Amino acid sequence: MPACLNNPSLGNHDFVHLEDVRLHYVASGQEGKPLMLLLHGFPEFWFSWRYQIPEFKKDYRVVAVDMRGYGDSGKPGKKKDYAIGNLSKDIYQLIQALGYKKCVLVGHDWGGAVAWNFAYSYTDMVEKLVIVNSPHPISFAKYLRTHFSQLKKSWYMMFFQVPFVPEFMFSMNDFAAFEAISKSLRNNPPSDDEVEAYKYAFSQPGALTGPINYYRAAFSKQTKYERAAKLKVPTLVIWGEPDKYLETNLAHEAKNYVENMTVKIIPDSSHFVLLDRPKEVNAAVREFLKDK
Structure with missing residues (x-):
């Protein structure tokens, strides 16, 4: 295991057994302080938050979780296990298992x-919501239908809907795909040890199929996003641009579904802005959280 994954400054590793999956997480900051829960994206794992954990552990109990299918968390084998309802239920149970009733929720x-x-x-x-380079799911579906560029x-x-082939492509040449992704971090490229951490995490048995099943489940009938009135939770959307995968207009489209929303665009960055421009991301989050 690469040494950077056991860096004590990032917190203590632990597990929680939920109703149908075991989740691994890393926790830092004094117990009893308000909970900040960090949810990583693809192809990432808890280590994605290595620049945010030290910043916010002074004021929060910061918990960076390996989502189901990722890292050291359990890896259910069926596509339907990764439907959005199951993923949300994991977070519901996790917050309670950690001894909390609410949190500041941050997701990339x-x-x-x-x-x-x-x-x-x-x-x-959810006390406050921070979204990083992730479109509102309902606005994204509409945007896809009307914007060929996206x-x-x-x-x-x-491509991820194809069985087996995506997993094979990611594992080729000693998981070279993760080196290619790291090169997109123009302002803060990872060290060799950090690249090896990603290779280590995704070379474990089943560690590619679970994450790709998120995409497969998203196209299935099991995945239904909540369609409620405008979200009342104060929300910050942080968007690194240029994003190779998502157009910047998607950051603003979410305003149609949120009552109280702030957008922070961070230029000269990438889809992985939390790694590429961590100081700017941390400053934007801190500014947002200090407003009551």
Whole structure:
């Protein structure tokens, strides 16, 4: 295991047994402080938040979780196990298992999609919501139908519907795909040890199929996003641009579904802005959280 995954400054590793899956998480900050729950995206794991954990552990009990199918968390084998309702239910049970009734919820990419849905499904459990480069799921579906430019960027979502082949492609040449992704971080490229951490996490048995099943389940009938009135939870949307996968207009489209929303665009960055421009991301989150 790469040494960076056991860095004590990032917190303590632990597990929680939920109704139908065991989740691994890393917790930092004093117990009893308000909970900040961090949900990573694809292809990431809890380590995605290595620049946010030290920043916010002074004021929060910061918990970075490996979502189901990722890292050291359980990896259910069926596509339907990764429907958005199951992913949101994991967060509901996790918050309670940690001894809390609510949290500041922060999600990037797929973690953002889960955070959006969770905030609608369990509104009272979200004090504030922070979304990083993740479109509102309902606005995204509409946007895809009317913007061919975004449809082209989303080609990989269609490719992921193919059985077995995506997993094989990611594992080729000693998981070289993760080195390629790291090169997109123009301002803050990862160290060799950090790249090895991603390779290590995704080379475990079943560690590719679970994450790709998020996309497969999203196209199935099991996945239904909450369609409620405008979300009342105060929301910050952070958007790194240029994003190779998502158009910046999607950040603003979410305003149609949220009562109180702020958008922070961080230029000269990437889809992985939390890694690429962590100081700017942390400053935006801190500014948002200090407003009552």
